[in-house]
Amino acid sequence: MTSSRSLASSTVLIVGCGGLGVPAAWTLAAAGVGRLILCDDDVVEISNLHRQVLYRDSDVAAARAKVDALAYALRRRFAGVELVPVRARLDGSGDLRALLEGADGLLEGTDDPGLKFAASDALVALRGAERPPVGVIAAAIGRRGQFFGQLRRGACFRCLFEAPPPPAAVASCRVAGILGPVALEVGALAARSLVRLLAGQPDAAAGALVRLQSGRLDRVVVPIAADCPCRDAGH
Ligand SMILES: [Zn+2]
Numbered sequence: 038m039t040s041s042r043s044l045a046s047s048t049v050l051i052v053g054c055g056g057l058g059v060p061a062a063w064t065l066a067a068a069g070v071g072r073l074i075l076c077d078d079d080v081v082e083i084s085n086l087h088r089q090v091l092y093r094d095s096d097v098a099a100a101r102a103k104v105d106a107l108a109y110a111l112r113r114r115f116a117g118v119e120l121v122p123v124r125a126r127l128d129g130s131g132d133l134r135a136l137l138e139g140a141d142g143l144l145e146g147t148d149d150p151g152l153k154f155a156a157s158d159a160l161v162a163l164r165g166a167e168r169p170p171v172g173v174i175a176a177a178i179g180r181r182g183q184f185f186g187q188l189r190r191g192a193c194f195r196c197l198f199e200a201p202p203p204p205a206a207v208a209s210c211r212v213a214g215i216l217g218p219v220a221l222e223v224g225a226l227a228a229r230s231l232v233r234l235l236a237g238q239p240d241a242a243a244g245a246l247v248r249l250q251s252g253r254l255d256r257v258v259v260p261i262a263a264d265c266p267c268r269d270a271g272h
Contacts, residue, residue: 045117047235048072049142050170052127052156054103055079056220057146057175057227059089064228065144066111070235072119073111075104076136077147078126088217130158137163142235143172144228150176150201157194160187161270171234173242175227180216182223182249185259186230186242196262197246223249 049070051058054077062073081089081096081103091110092103104122111120127133133155137143145156153174160172174194175184187193230247233240241247246257261268 044069044232044235045071047141048074048139049144049231049235050074050076050137050140052076052133052136052143052145052152053147053149054089054107055085055146055148056088056217057177057224058144059091059107060221060224061144061146061175061228061231062107062111063091063114064225065232066115066118068228068232070118070142070232072121074121074123074136074140075107076123076125076127077103078124079103081106088220090221127152127155130155130162134159134162137170138166140170141168142170142231144231145172145174146176146224146227148176153194154198154201157187161193161267164189164270171231173227173231173234175223177220177223180219180251182219183246184223184227184230184242185246186234186240186244188234188244191244192259192261193265193267195267196265197259199262219249226254 047070049065051062051073054075065073080100081092083097085092092106096106102124104124108120108122137159143156145153156172156174160170163169169189171189172187173184185194185197230240230242234243241256245259248255
């Protein structure tokens with residue numbers, strides 16, 4: 038097994054340090070990923086504490102940035118991991134691609150559908166790079182969650198969903214919220230899949246959508262869509 042050594046020299050970009058990003062970051066650090074870039078522009082709020090379990094009352098009182106609070110919590114537990122907090126709101130695939138360049142993996146766990154497409158587009162754009170990154174794009178709403186593993190070739194997130202949903206639909210998702218334990222489970226499972234993809238091991242999410250519903254997991258293999266721009270990228 039050489040995977041632990043290669044994980045220690047791997048960099049993962051985590052976009053979104055909320056309900057999914059927090060357990061994902063913990064799982065990645067615990068698995069031995071050597072360097073985590075944490076990206077989010079929010080501060081810790083009291084409504085976050087029940088499901089974003091590494092944040093504390095004192096973070097709320099200090100209006101601490103999530104990326105700083107998360108880096109602090111991870112550093113105390115995992116002395117060997119290098120943490121790079123980036124407080125920024127990403128505005129599309131260009132921003133994301135710049136952060137992702139040189140990284141080995143991407144974990145997208147925001148509640149912004151536009152960023153999921155941007156994450157996928159950045160992964161596709163880097164398919165021509167010397168060492169293209171792999172990614173897992175995760176979402177949770179209510180009692181349901183899902184994540185998609187995007188490889189160095191094969192289907193992308195746009196093969197699965199053509200375009201972001203209309204803003205009204207997104208707003209209603211935010212109001213619906215996420216059940217804390219579901220977010221913890223989906224974030225950790227998504228990160229576990231990313232660890233396997235980084236190590237080149239088989240995984241249920243490889244080129245597939247894994248769905249968690251009513252405590253059960255299923256998977257849907259995603260074919261490359263006939264009209265998707267990813268067809269021509271770096272194959
Ligand atoms: Zn595609």
